[in-house]
Amino acid sequence: MTTTVAAVAVAALSASQAPGVIAGGDAGDGRPTTADSASSGADDTATGNSQYFTDLPPLDSPVPSPSSTAGTPVVQGSAESGIPATVLDAYKKAEASLRASKPGCNLPWQLLAAIGKVESGQARGGAVTADGTTTSRILGPELDGNGFALIEDTDDGAYDGNSRYDQAIGPMQFIPSTWAWAGRDGNGDGTADPNNVYDAALAAGHYLCRFDWDLSDQGDLDAAILSYNNSRDYLDTVLSWLEYYRKGTYEVPDGTGTLPVNRSGGTTPATTTPRTPSTGGASATPRDPGTGKPAAPGTKPPSTPGTSTPTPPPTTQPPASETPPQPPRTPTDTVARLENAGTGTLSAMAGDTFTERISARAETKTGKAVGKVRVRFTVVGTNDTEFSTGERVATVVTDSSGVATAPALRAGEETGPFTVRASVVGRATPVLDYQATVTERVADTVVRTDATTEFTCVAGGAFADQVEVKATYKDAVADGVAATATLVTSATDATENDKGPYFKDADGRAVRTLTGLKTDAKGLLKLPALYADDTAGTYLLRITTAGGAVLDVELKVTAPETASPTPSGSASADPAA
Structure with a gap:
């Protein structure tokens, strides 16, 4: 109840x-x-x-x-x-x-x-x-x-x-x-x-x-x-x-939860109740022979004592030339294939939204467009690209021209090619694959954040300031861009210098090339502290980003100051000495 x-x-x-x-x-x-x-x-x-x-x-x-208060019973x-x-x-x-x-x-x-x-x-x-x-x-x-x-x-x-x-x-x-x-x-x-x-x-x-x-x-x-x-x-x-x-x-405790009992569709899922064919699709209802109206529930069809129930006349069969009525076909039933509806090159930089959207056209065998058909777009594989909805699958209904356009793709951080697959929901037709590519984040410009600072150091000492740069791409912040920093031999010779300024690794050893660097969310990159060996001179630190942006920073190492020589004599010295 x-x-x-x-x-x-x-x-x-x-x-x-x-x-x-x-x-x-x-x-x-x-x-x-x-x-x-x-x-x-x-x-x-x-x-x-x-x-x-x-x-x-x-x-x-x-x-x-209730909250666990001392002496308060817990009512569950x-x-x-x-x-x-x-x-x-x-x-x-x-x-x-x-x-x-x-x-x-x-x-x-x-x-x-x-x-x-x-x-x-x-x-x-x-x-x-x-x-x-x-x-x-x-x-x-x-x-x-x-x-x-x-x-x-x-x-x-x-x-x-x-x-x-x-x-x-x-x-x-x-x-x-x-x-x-x-x-x-x-x-x-x-x-x-x-x-x-x-x-x-x-x-x-x-x-x-x-x-x-x-x-x-x-x-x-x-x-x-x-x-x-x-x-x-x-x-x-x-x-x-x-x-x-x-x-x-x-x-x-686990294993002690109350179990439900009743299931939808009965206790035997595959069993269905047979129905007697009738115009309305339900069991035939007995009718009163005098009024033609439905008889009261439980009423049996009337019969005359001593007589048998007349056999109903045979059902008239349609002529052999007539085709029995068929159940109506849905738009999905008419689809024979999916075609590319003008999708161009699918490429985007990691973290960016693809400018091109994927479109597929549902067609019959004769090439006629089919509207009101569900098309499922799925990002295939393990890459981290997804649709703008935040999922790796999207189902879209075709319009009157038979075209379904997927939500925009949003590139993940994993670079390389991947596939987006289009398929018709509810019908086994050949799938349609689109090839897409995610490229690495790049910068086309890298500049110092403070162009006025001069980086100088006495031989054997440490530079007082750290080098910081900002990367941009098409005048926008270039975040997450890979970069390297190398002490090069000269402006025309990009080989690593074997003397002059250097960075230190985790063990305190001198290194003159840093890899695995990345700009932050603001496009900034701050390098570790620089040190100088005992060789004075002018040196170049070259910073290179993915995408080919290059910046050279000049570093000067001066010789240490020497003490003034002690005079051999003095005018005030005692003449007798």
Whole structure:
């Protein structure tokens, strides 16, 4: 009874607030737009719209644990408000990480807890090892199209052990194709493992915070949850647990969490209830022979005693020349290929935004443009380049001319070539690869910050001032640019000098070439202190940056002053001496 009441209350609240947002369509920047749920692709959600727990929280509010005051008993309330220690820690660490990296998202850890409850019962009541890895794999049903979405294998069974169909995996129930780009390393072990609650919680946080969603806004919150599993009932269930956990929770030992019982779609995921064919797609309803209106529930069709029920006349078959009606085709069903829609050279300096944006055109076999088709753009490989949305994948809907334009790419720090792959969501067509390159940061000018200082030193001493320079590129600050500093032989001879000024290494030994230098965020580079050997003269310090900017700084070493000679005699000396 309480569960029913709670479900009705949450559904009413949700219906008044939640827009019909799905994962799939977008406005050109990867952000979903309002669309009919029938057009949503299950592989565009975190879980593939897989099975989830439908249990609702109790109606009695949890009682927050009071601060630990001596003599004050700790009232913990309902067992449902207890969350296993390691799982709770993972949620809170994920919230802290997102608060630093995406503060505008306003991700509450209670949302991760609500999703974790609905997806896996908090990792099966906290059945995890000390590092947060589940003691056994948590797998959703086969997504074989039988009662669930049809998602054929995308990971060769690497995560789910199934080489025919995908299955949702881990405590946050990601499908392999989503984990491939959304996975994160939350416990710092160098691996993104969907079976680890720290990794899965951080990945879920990033997934919910993409598209610059602000989860303190009800519309964005609803859209983010629906992108996890595109079901209104799922949204209602998650929102109910979110509200419940916000009222108070407490920590329980791992392995002792309360397990949910009821699942969406029944206890046997692959089983569906057969339906009798009828005009409306539901079971045929008996009708009153006198009025033609539907008979009362439970009424059997009438019959006359002593007579048999007449056999209905045979169904008239359409002529052989007529083609039986076919289900309507969606725009996606007509796509035969993707073509480059005019994308030019893709190159950017590390840390910069690519000026060229990637565009793909969906076409039929005859070359006709196809609108309203979802195209997924994915940054392939391990490089750190991402889209302006902060993610390495973006799904964009084609416009009326069949073109989908990806969000701008933002170059990472890893230089070299990489690939961006475009594919049609929900249809197996050849992928379209775009080659892109990230080049190193460069400077075209380097100047001294104080052009008036003269660098002089007495032989055997130390220079009083340190050399500081500023690098720019096209008159803008050139930050993070690699540089070298060398004491050269002369202006025309760039070989390292073997005498004169020098730097010191960590062991105090003289070095005359410094490598691995980089300008700071303001384009500044301050060199270590300089010293002089016992050779007087004028020397050159050459600073060279990536990109070819060169600056020579003159250094002067003077000979040490000598003492004045003592006179051999004095006019005041005693003549007799």
